[in-house]
Amino acid sequence: MEVEQWLHMANGDGENSYATNSRLQEKAMLETRPVLQGAVVELYRSLPDKSTMVVADLGCSSGPNTLLLVSEVIGTISDHNREEEQEQRPPAAAMELQFFLNDLPGNDFNLVFRSLDRLQELTADRRPQYYVAGMPGSFYTRLFPCRSVHLFHSSYSLMWRSKVPDELSRGAYLNEESIYIGKSTPPAVIKLYQEEYQKDLSLFLTLRFNELVRGGHMVLTFLGRKSKDMLLHGEASSMWDLLAQALLSLVLKGLVEKEKLVSFNLPFYAPSMDEVKAVVEENNLFNVEHMSVFESSWDPQDDDTNDDVVLGCSSSGLNVARCIRAVAEPLIKKHFGEAILDDLFMVYASMISKHLKKAKAKYPIIIIYLKAKH
Numbered sequence: 105m106e107v108e109q110w111l112h113m114a115n116g117d118g119e120n121s122y123a124t125n126s127r128l129q130e131k132a133m134l135e136t137r138p139v140l141q142g143a144v145v146e147l148y149r150s151l152p153d154k155s156t157m158v159v160a161d162l163g164c165s166s167g168p169n170t171l172l173l174v175s176e177v178i179g180t181i182s183d184h185n186r187e188e189e190q191e192q193r194p195p196a197a198a199m200e201l202q203f204f205l206n207d208l209p210g211n212d213f214n215l216v217f218r219s220l221d222r223l224q225e226l227t228a229d230r231r232p233q234y235y236v237a238g239m240p241g242s243f244y245t246r247l248f249p250c251r252s253v254h255l256f257h258s259s260y261s262l263m264w265r266s267k268v269p270d271e272l273s274r275g276a277y278l279n280e281e282s283i284y285i286g287k288s289t290p291p292a293v294i295k296l297y298q299e300e301y302q303k304d305l306s307l308f309l310t311l312r313f314n315e316l317v318r319g320g321h322m323v324l325t326f327l328g329r330k331s332k333d334m335l336l337h338g339e340a341s342s343m344w345d346l347l348a349q350a351l352l353s354l355v356l357k358g359l360v361e362k363e364k365l366v367s368f369n370l371p372f373y374a375p376s377m378d379e380v381k382a383v384v385e386e387n388n389l390f391n392v393e394h395m396s397v398f399e400s401s402w403d404p405q406d407d408d409t410n411d412d413v414v415l416g417c418s419s420s421g422l423n424v425a426r427c428i429r430a431v432a433e434p435l436i437k438k439h440f441g442e443a444i445l446d447d448l449f450m451v452y453a454s455m456i457s458k459h460l461k462k463a464k465a466k467y468p469i470i471i472i473y474l475k476a477k478h
Contacts (some may be wrong), residue, residue: 128404128427128467129260130169136325136471137176139394140257143321143473144180147255150319154199157181157254162243163261164205166212171223171236173257174203178234201234206247209240210434242266244307248315255321256312262326263340265371266304269296272369281352284370285334286345294334301373305383313389316476322390328470329376330397340374340467343402346459347428350452351440359444368439370432380470394473399466402427402456406464421457425449 151157161173178201205216220236241247243258244266271277272293282289285297312322327340334341351368354360377397384390403420404427429449437445459465 128400129165130172131400131404132325132469133169133172133176133259135398135400135469136259136323139471139473140173140176140323141180143255143323143393144177145184147321148181148184148199151254156200156202158202158204158252159255159257160204160206160239160248160253162206162256162258163264164207164211164216165261166207166215168219169259170205170216171219173259174223174234174236177201177203177255178232181232199232201232203234203236204239204248204253205236206239206241206243208242211240213238213240244304244311246311246315250314251317253312253315253320254317255323256316257323259325260327262305262308262324263328263372263374265297265300265373266307267300268369268371269293269300272296275367278366279369280366281348282345283348283351283365283368284344284372285341286348297373298379301375301379302383305375305380306387309384309387309389313476318476318478320476321393322474322476323471324474325469325471327374328380328397328468329374330468332376332378340372342459342465343424343428343467344370344372346455347432347452350448350455353451354444354448359447360440364440370435374468375470377470380472384472384474388477390474390476392472393475395471397468397470400469402460402465402467417457417460420460421453421455424456425453428452 148154148157159173159177161170164170164173181199181201205213207213216238223236239247243261267273272279277290277293277296279286279290279293280288285294316322329339333339348365351360351365355362355365377395381392381395384392403423405423406420426449429445433445436448440448
């Protein structure tokens with residue numbers, strides 16, 4: 105499977121689309137807003153020439169969240185300028201903002217562009233002037249000229265790998281009844297995923313460093329882990345392991361070939377805080393300005409992360425299943441075919457409901473704010 109061709113969220117704005125089922129990602133962006141605002145203000149103040157700022161959103165996807173970054177940066181700079189005017193400081197020169205929205209070519213860029221009219225309505229009375237362009241391509245390749253970008257942002261994207269580890273995709277190692285890292289995953293396969301993650305993140309950091317202006321900033325948010333244990337109740341591994349179990353149930357019913365399940369592995373890895381730090385330190389191109397982890401309930405409609413009890417497990421199971429379907433449907437459809445989708449996610453919703461009866465499940469989400477070294 106060509107990851108660059110088939111890794112994208114469910115397109116359109118229908119019932120099962122990412123645009124309709126992306127509240128989880130919206131909550132993560134709102135949670136990390138203070139870090140982003142701080143980065144934008146610090147960068148803006150440090151620019152010797154305030155005529156132009158270039159901002160790139162990597163893994164922008166489509167739907168209502170796509171333009172949140174654009175709106176947030178415009179609003180932050182506008183508010184900052186208004187505060188300076190109130191304090192009777194000399195007004196800054198008129199700045200223009202250039203935004204690049206990046207994702208793989210399979211992303212629904214048409215939906216993104218159709219939403220620009222709404223963005224113009226929201227920002228009509230705000231300065232500065234801005235321009236928005238699409239930038240298709242993998243962020244594991246060069247995307248921009250050297251020293252051309254001031255700020256990179258990425259939310260809910262960097263847990264996706266550039267590819268499934270080669271030895272796994274060739275069948276040299278088997279992951280049997282798992283599609284990522286599950287209870288039955290051999291240690292050798294876990295090591296392959298870890299090595300692929302380390303290579304990908306190191307490459308990503310090097311590419312972005314070359315594209316950033318000197319002292320440029322990055323704010324990155326992605327699914328991670330709170331500890332070395334990969335199969336805790338709320339970890340992403342547990343969520344994918346339940347989807348593997350749902351696929352296995354279809355194998356037992358004769359709806360999916362066993363060989364199809366054995367050969368399906370996700371290009372995904374949720375790292376621990378220590379793993380992220382280790383790669384950044386070894387890469388030695390960025391200073392860590394901020395790094396933290398927060399939690400978000402699996403159910404995108406559940407905003408109470410302090411309570412460990414799920415009151416409506418059945419409805420929460422359906423909410424989680426819709427959210428994961430919006431993310432994984434294109435990959436599953438390519439590998440297994442479209443016919444199994446409804447049955448698969450009905451079974452998956454039921455399994456999620458049973459899982460939540462034990463306790464509320466919460467994703468650990470890592471945010472890291474980096475500044476390029478001079």
